[in-house]
Amino acid sequence: MVSHMGLVGLGKMGHNMRERLRRAGIEVTGYDPRPEVSDVESLADLVAALPGPRRVVWVMVPAGEPTRGVVTELGGLLGDGDVVVEGGNSHYPEDQARAAELAERGIGYVDVGVSGGIWGLENGYGLMCGGDAAHVELLMPVFDALRPEGPRDEGFVHAGNVGAGHFAKMVHNGIEYGLMQAYAEGYELLSAKTDVVTDVHGTMRAWKRGTVVRSWLLDLMVKALEEDPRLAAIDDWVADSGEGRWTVDEAIDNAVPLPVISAALFARFASRQDDSPAMKAVAALRQQFGGHATKPSAE
């Protein structure tokens, strides 16, 4: 069982996780390229600091190249019986590829989807993991320290083999896109008719208890409206991480209809366009057949 582990990546998520693990009595040696937050000077130092056998290094860096780089470097530093935990947002086929590489050197690999954002330090993190049962068992004290209080199986799942954790997290995030867009559309419709519902913030706050739509996201929506009742300081520009895209790609590969999640994804794409080529084309067509003016000059 793990009592001292390594943690690579001390950004918004990793930093808080180190703190939560330490509060739970787990010794953590953290590495980050920024010396002001790092416990050691290099990945090699981090690995050297860990007691064997069965050393554990949790990787918490951006998906794609950064994660690939760290995991590959760890592959050269760790050895038989050690375990790498990928806690970032890797695409699940990446997990399967990385695990196969590490397996050649006897190094285990567990992928973990971690949900909870900046609130995880206090509330705990929802965890979905994939990998071998033996590796998962080894990591159980770590998972127990990170997950929320309450029954273990309401904040943690060993969802399947390597890749299952990030697959589950990918779907989780796809759902999240849909949920957020649903609340957002409702908010917009309320806001469009303040002659009827005069108190939008109060109305959404009243949904916090007893209603069918109560949720943590709703609580956050209410909090946002408390701080800024018309969201006047918020730009209508919404980023998307890879996971919403992967969710829709995966659905297409499996012939699963995903109208709501894809609509939420496309709304984000559109939110970032200053000028929509598609809508220019529609405007051009209307002008061609109907002699319709494009955008009225008064606007």
Add this chain to the structure above:
Amino acid sequence: MVSHMGLVGLGKMGHNMRERLRRAGIEVTGYDPRPEVSDVESLADLVAALPGPRRVVWVMVPAGEPTRGVVTELGGLLGDGDVVVEGGNSHYPEDQARAAELAERGIGYVDVGVSGGIWGLENGYGLMCGGDAAHVELLMPVFDALRPEGPRDEGFVHAGNVGAGHFAKMVHNGIEYGLMQAYAEGYELLSAKTDVVTDVHGTMRAWKRGTVVRSWLLDLMVKALEEDPRLAAIDDWVADSGEGRWTVDEAIDNAVPLPVISAALFARFASRQDDSPAMKAVAALRQQFGGHATKPSAE
């Protein structure tokens, strides 16, 4: 302040509400056409049983004709200073019309959106109301008895004038459509890849704490999967009440884009079709231009 009120309609919702009100010490005389649940034999008897002045009758019958009928009949039985509460799912312009009719006789009208389903008896009901401040104040003991424990403004709102309660409830239900469809799409995608995520029920259960998608609907989804892990006994046929439709209609009237909520509504329509004329047309087109076989004979 109300200590004895009338309640018309003792179905799934009304029956539970009577019970919750009584537990809170409010005297309730209930009327329902089914004698086995009714406290009195007629609406007239119900009104006669209530102490004046400022009698209160809460109506909890299906929207449309049934509600119109009861409210109109109450208009003939009640008088100046009394208040009718429409707690069903009326379309908000109906509220405004009914209120105007009752106002001619000095009778007040408050519309209340009630959320919480069969769980409201134990958990309390989320309440959104519209009407005059004086009427709402009169009803406050009733609202306090029905709403969930906790801060009043997290389970109750006076959202605006007559119609505001049902407008808020309409939007609430529209959001609900979107939320349900988002979870459902995620469930389907997980279910399509059980070679990766081997434990769908366990995965969704692990989302109950700490994650961004945690919600009461998720809790219910997990409960449904506990009872029937593949939902084998559930038909893929989904009804829709009027409120999802009204939400989209309202959005269209106000030029509010509603891609997610409308997609959820259309998915329900499609779920009830044995045979989709539109998809027959697409199949016919493919056959026309490509000589494509329509449904393979092996199916």
Add this chain to the structure above:
Amino acid sequence: MVSHMGLVGLGKMGHNMRERLRRAGIEVTGYDPRPEVSDVESLADLVAALPGPRRVVWVMVPAGEPTRGVVTELGGLLGDGDVVVEGGNSHYPEDQARAAELAERGIGYVDVGVSGGIWGLENGYGLMCGGDAAHVELLMPVFDALRPEGPRDEGFVHAGNVGAGHFAKMVHNGIEYGLMQAYAEGYELLSAKTDVVTDVHGTMRAWKRGTVVRSWLLDLMVKALEEDPRLAAIDDWVADSGEGRWTVDEAIDNAVPLPVISAALFARFASRQDDSPAMKAVAALRQQFGGHATKPSAE
């Protein structure tokens, strides 16, 4: 059979129609409030100019109040056996209401959906009408003059009773929204990858003959790109007339799933928003749970 008719409304459509009718040898007295295009000074003068019996006045003014006003005024000027033709874009229940009013005075009513835009003068107009067979027969020379060359039933239909013409036109326009958006999305995707397809205009022009997607709208798209290969002078702001909205409303009333047409409608709504309240809400939610920056300051 009609040889001399009245035409009210000499805007973009009406003006061209008068010309096409005259070229076909039909005498037309036109009225418009703008004296420079009008043949007479008032509606009364127009009616007075027409030979009886069975006078025909075609109304070609904007839907809603303007059409209602003209038809009502004509109801006072015309009499038994005369016929009003509503050639604008009235909502079909309006037709049914107007027809019932005129019927009380023995005046017939035919609703006609007219498609073809500014090209109709040269190409002819596609016509869909609703009304009594006797009225339609009376109007046949007018329809034959307006419709395109070719078999009558490929440019004209008597689709049913009063209202059928505008119902058919409403659905026609709903389809049109979907078609335009489909081409527009394809155009945008081509434009996003000019490292692969280096000639967007040439590619779409090559679709004009032989392909499955060839159509009149495609021809117009190519024409627009000929004039402005990147649509640089076109704003991405798209109006919508009522007919797309009515199409979706009608589908909702009939539980018909309309994912494509509704998506096209919502894309237009979104195109006109400077600031999307819904996307502000999504951005606010992301900021709340993830500490995500909203729109990067560099943008």
Add this chain to the structure above:
Amino acid sequence: MVSHMGLVGLGKMGHNMRERLRRAGIEVTGYDPRPEVSDVESLADLVAALPGPRRVVWVMVPAGEPTRGVVTELGGLLGDGDVVVEGGNSHYPEDQARAAELAERGIGYVDVGVSGGIWGLENGYGLMCGGDAAHVELLMPVFDALRPEGPRDEGFVHAGNVGAGHFAKMVHNGIEYGLMQAYAEGYELLSAKTDVVTDVHGTMRAWKRGTVVRSWLLDLMVKALEEDPRLAAIDDWVADSGEGRWTVDEAIDNAVPLPVISAALFARFASRQDDSPAMKAVAALRQQFGGHATKPSAE
């Protein structure tokens, strides 16, 4: 310039193309595994039959493995200066990979998207190609024989380097999905209100001339309704080839919103489900919170 070419794959498309090429005076040696349609017994025989230099073999077999197999085999049979034409529906990155392989042996590669279905024999095929200008020039007599009559650039485009032809065809097919679904939704809405529009077939036929929605797909829709006015013999089950999926995948990779085309794709997925897991989940949720019956027993 090519006067004698090879053609591999004599299915629905290839067979007709051989015929159209021969009618235009181009000598074609065709190979297909089915001896009854094949001109030679093997690919090797086909290559042997072609005059050099700069032999041309057009491949017209299903995308994926079959195409990869044939192209690879041709790579072993052809040599410096020869050209392979991939006329099937390969994904454009496949083209780029195949072209790179063949280039190592001095063999050219041109990808061509071919549209027109079974009507191409008579009407000609819309052609979009990608590759080197010299190869395209060599193939020009072939393209001219296959394309429709009329200006060359209205039925043919050299859209860019290798891959551009199939990229253009992919987008073409994505648009096609959207167009078909738009007509199909309109057809369904008309069919839902035959109390208003009594003649659905006649109405759509009347759109063939003069209207904004006129197109070749509309002509086919009318033809289908002529043969079967209610599409009674057509199953509502719609296949999808890879190209619709690739279109949406590509849009996601490029952050291009594609609400209409994706909705059309998802409608096809849904059309093939006997039982929708997502809608079972929605039904289960409704049952959980509202005690709503799932599918009424009367249905």
